Amino acid sequence: MPGLSSYLVSALSLASVALASPIAKAQLVGRDTSLLASYDYVIVGGGTSGLIVADRLTENSSKTVLVIESGNLDDQEDGVLVPGMAGGTGKNLLAAHVVGGGTVVNGMFFDRGSRGDYDLWEALGNPGWGWNGIYPYFKKSETFSPPDKALADEFNITYDPSAHGYQGVIKSSFPKFQYQAVKDWFKAFKQIGIPIPKDGANGDAIGAFWVSNSLDNDNQTRSYARRYYEEAKKRSNYHLITGKTVTKLVLSGTTVTGVEFAGSATETATKVSAKKEVVLAAGTAHTPQLLQLAGIGPKKLLESLGIKVVVDLPGVGSNFQDHPVLYFSGSFSNDYPINPALLTSNATYAAEQLALYRTKREGPYTISRGNSVAFNTLPQLSSQSIANNLMQKALSQNPADFYPAGTDSTILEGHKRQTELLANYISSGRVAIQEIAFGGSAGGGNGLEKPFSRGSININSTDPWAAPVVDYGVMSNPVDMDMMVQLIRFVWRLYDTPALQALGAKALTPDPANDSDEAIKAAIRATLTPTFAHPSSTCSMMRREYGGVVDSTLKVYGMKNLSIVDASLIPMTPATHIQSTVYAVAEKAADIIKSRQ
Numbered sequence: 217m218p219g220l221s222s223y224l225v226s227a228l229s230l231a232s233v234a235l236a237s238p239i240a241k242a243q244l245v246g247r248d249t250s251l252l253a254s255y256d257y258v259i260v261g262g263g264t265s266g267l268i269v270a271d272r273l274t275e276n277s278s279k280t281v282l283v284i285e286s287g288n289l290d291d292q293e294d295g296v297l298v299p300g301m302a303g304g305t306g307k308n309l310l311a312a313h314v315v316g317g318g319t320v321v322n323g324m325f326f327d328r329g330s331r332g333d334y335d336l337w338e339a340l341g342n343p344g345w346g347w348n349g350i351y352p353y354f355k356k357s358e359t360f361s362p363p364d365k366a367l368a369d370e371f372n373i374t375y376d377p378s379a380h381g382y383q384g385v386i387k388s389s390f391p392k393f394q395y396q397a398v399k400d401w402f403k404a405f406k407q408i409g410i411p412i413p414k415d416g417a418n419g420d421a422i423g424a425f426w427v428s429n430s431l432d433n434d435n436q437t438r439s440y441a442r443r444y445y446e447e448a449k450k451r452s453n454y455h456l457i458t459g460k461t462v463t464k465l466v467l468s469g470t471t472v473t474g475v476e477f478a479g480s481a482t483e484t485a486t487k488v489s490a491k492k493e494v495v496l497a498a499g500t501a502h503t504p505q506l507l508q509l510a511g512i513g514p515k516k517l518l519e520s521l522g523i524k525v526v527v528d529l530p531g532v533g534s535n536f537q538d539h540p541v542l543y544f545s546g547s548f549s550n551d552y553p554i555n556p557a558l559l560t561s562n563a564t565y566a567a568e569q570l571a572l573y574r575t576k577r578e579g580p581y582t583i584s585r586g587n588s589v590a591f592n593t594l595p596q597l598s599s600q601s602i603a604n605n606l607m608q609k610a611l612s613q614n615p616a617d618f619y620p621a622g623t624d625s626t627i628l629e630g631h632k633r634q635t636e637l638l639a640n641y642i643s644s645g646r647v648a649i650q651e652i653a654f655g656g657s658a659g660g661g662n663g664l665e666k667p668f669s670r671g672s673i674n675i676n677s678t679d680p681w682a683a684p685v686v687d688y689g690v691m692s693n694p695v696d697m698d699m700m701v702q703l704i705r706f707v708w709r710l711y712d713t714p715a716l717q718a719l720g721a722k723a724l725t726p727d728p729a730n731d732s733d734e735a736i737k738a739a740i741r742a743t744l745t746p747t748f749a750h751p752s753s754t755c756s757m758m759r760r761e762y763g764g765v766v767d768s769t770l771k772v773y774g775m776k777n778l779s780i781v782d783a784s785l786i787p788m789t790p791a792t793h794i795q796s797t798v799y800a801v802a803e804k805a806a807d808i809i810k811s812r813q
Contacts, residue, residue: 251457254489255280257809258475259497260462260506262287263317264795265782265802266497267444268357271385272806274454276813281454282488284477286461287313290320290442297437298573299324299391299429300559300581309538309673309686309751311501315458319430319440322749322795323585326388327427328354329790329797330591331419332646336788339637341759342768345804347419353800353807354417355381361433363390363426371399373426373587379418385443386799389433390426391582395656396552398588403715405590416591421792422648424590430795431584436577438584441799460486463680465494465510470526471776481681493809496780497802500751501673503784504533505684507755507765508675512775514624521678527774530624531763533684535756536671537789539651539663539748540690542700542726542740544707546658549720556580556657586655591648591665591791594699597706600643606702607639610668610695618669618692630762631670634788638666648791650703651748652710658721662703663748665791668693673754688746700744701736750794755784769808781805 257273259266262285270283290296302323312318331347338346360380363373371394380388402424406412411423432439448454457477463485464476474489496503507513511526513533518525548555558565559580573581594603615631616623641647651663671689675682691697704726710716711723726739758764760773764787770779783798790797 251455251486251488252280252282254474254491255282255455256490256492257281257495258488258490258493259283259495260475261285261317261497261499261502261782262315262445262456262458263312263497263499263782264319264441264798265317265805266495267316267441268799268802269495269497269781269806269809270454270456271444271448272803273810274448274451276810277451277453279453279492279813283456284460284462284475285315285456285458287315288458289315296320296440298581299431299436299438299584300573302438302584309501309747310749311499315445315456316440316442317499318749319795320438320442323793324429324431324438325427325585325589325793326358326386326430326796327589327792328417328419328421328800329792330416330421330647332641333421333788333790333792336637336641336647337757337786340633340762340787342757342787345757345768350800350804351419353803354796355379356384356803357381357386357796357799358384358388359386360428361387361389364392367392367394372402374414375426375428376415376418379415385447386430386441387432387434387439388428389431390428390587391431391584392436392578393580393582394587395555395580397548397555397656397658397719398654400715400719401588401654404710404713407713407715408709410590410592410596421591422593422596422645424588426587427589429584429587431582436573436582461680462498462506465506465778467510467526470774472778490777492813493777493779495809496755496778497782499782500536500754500784501684501686503780503782504673504754505675505680507532507772509678509680512772514674516622517674521675523678529765529773530626531630531756531758531765533674533754534627534670534672534763535630535753535787536673536687536689536751537667537753537786538671538688538690538746539665539750539789540667540688540696540700541651541661541663541745541748542704542743543745544659544662544704544726545724546711547720547722547724548658549722551658551719552656556655583655586653588654590650590652590654592650592652592706593645593647594642594649594702595645597650598702602702603643606695606698607643609698610635610639610693613693613695618689624763626761627763630756630758630764633762635668638668638788642666649699650706651791652707658719661748662707664696664700664703665789667696667789669696690744690746691740697737697740700740701733704736704740705731748793750789752783752786752789752794755780756787757785758787770805779805779809781809
């Protein structure tokens with residue numbers, strides 16, 4: 217049985233992984249028939265978005281669909297199913313190498329961004345992609361179960377029943393256990409003036425609130441995108457092949473006619489045709505890689521590698537975004553006897569609690585990475601005057617200062633337009649810029665949700681098995697550093713609230729004794745993690761004159777029969793863990809593609 221780490225592969229080393237045997241010896245997963253020579257739709261990637269779109273397209277029995285996934289099915293081991301064993305993040309960009317993608321290994325947060333997060337997408341020129349356009353798809357993907365009443369009463373876990381879905385594929389609910397210190401954190405946010413909304417799922421995701429997990433309430437196990445495949449796998453028009461990597465888009469001029477795939481660099485590639493569309497769902501790192509290898513991307517880059525330019529599309533690989541996070545630590549000298557540290561410091565206690573989980577599905581192992589979070593606006597966490605000054609600083613910048621010399625004018629124009637919108641939404645408090653992930657311990661995560669910096673993911677080789685080059689561009693814009701300083705100062709103020717002082721709270725890192733802006737910036741440079749495992753935006757849905765790659769119907773500019781449905785199309789990262797956003801985007805994408813039938 218593979219361990220959890222076998223499903224998490226750094227994008228910097230993904231090309232070295234080959235798990236499958238040749239197709240002549242392999243079976244299509246869930247099917248005992250042969251691979252067809254052509255399908256109506258070929259979906260590249262069996263992660264979250266790929267499985268959703270495949271499920272919805274095969275609801276029409278006359279349409280054939282093939283999904284090609286480089287990873288394999290998980291074995292439903294503890295590291296996948298047990299919430300308390302959910303994984304974390306690191307410095308590298310991680311690509312989930314498994315059917316179901318990141319939903320198999322993530323921290324299970326099932327929150328949504330605020331109304332403003334998605335209205336920004338529409339304001340960039342994407343009709344139908346604002347909050348009102350995507351809200352129904354959040355609900356469509358979800359089957360919500362309310363929290364246990366006794367636990368909800370004790371911890372004041374509130375929710376808005378009308379904001380949730382009840383017929384979706386993914387189960388959403390709350391664990392059957394919470395640590396007592398969560399109450400004190402909520403008190404602290406309230407004491408410092410942060411609002412406590414009833415439920416962020418209704419578009420009011422600003423303040424400190426409870427969020428559900430992608431959790432099956434019936435058995436307290438992870439609910440993940442593989443469920444879409446389990447729902448659809450018996451359909452005769454659906455094929456999923458695993459352990460195979462798509463190495464090439466097959467073109468006839470500017471029309472995509474199919475793909476080639478193989479199990480390793482030494483295996484002879486197999487070609488399969490697509491009669492209607494090739495749908496890219498390879499993820500934020502590998503969707504732009506495939507486009508660039510096919511000659512769809514920045515002309516200068518392609519020509520430097522000797523790749524024939526099919527469509528000069530400068531935005532492919534640019535506009536890369538994530539949520540940089542600085543994990544802060546503290547101590548409670550008057551902590552509760554039962555606290556999260558016991559699971560790692562007391563082997564007897566941990567064994568008892570795991571046994572409790574296995575027998576009764578109760579206790580701390582029902583908790584993944586938590587259910588309580590705060591998303592704060594810049595005026596809330598600092599002041600209106602600071603917010604206005606920082607946004608004026610952003611507006612006064614020259615975008616060319618943050619990109620390599622010779623960057624295409626459309627990329628610079630897109631950056632300018634995003635900055636104008638971001639500055640307006642941030643200064644007016646319509647979107648959050650900070651996430652504080654808190655729970656039962658004295659530390660947590662302090663994430664920057666609306667960075668102005670942009671990175672890139674580009675190929676530097678014509679070898680499809682070579683990993684693309686990831687440049688986070690983190691903190692390349694000084695406004696991000698200025699905002700991060702405000703985020704840290706806000707956490708220190710939280711520690712000083714009466715609620716946390718009653719627990720003997722003390723901030724440890726970053727050290728509040730070194731409270732000058734320069735000392736804080738030095739701590740940021742030393743300890744910042746560039747990713748919260750929320751990578752997006754490398755093939756953005758924007759106008760072509762803004763450096764966009766797909767239009768609002770998800771078609772790749774300049775190409776025929778080619779669309780994108782994964783997180784790479786997100787134009788500006790929302791202030792949220794992006795799992796449920798990807799579910800909603802893919803559900804909406806499926807309807808858009810079906811409308812073309």
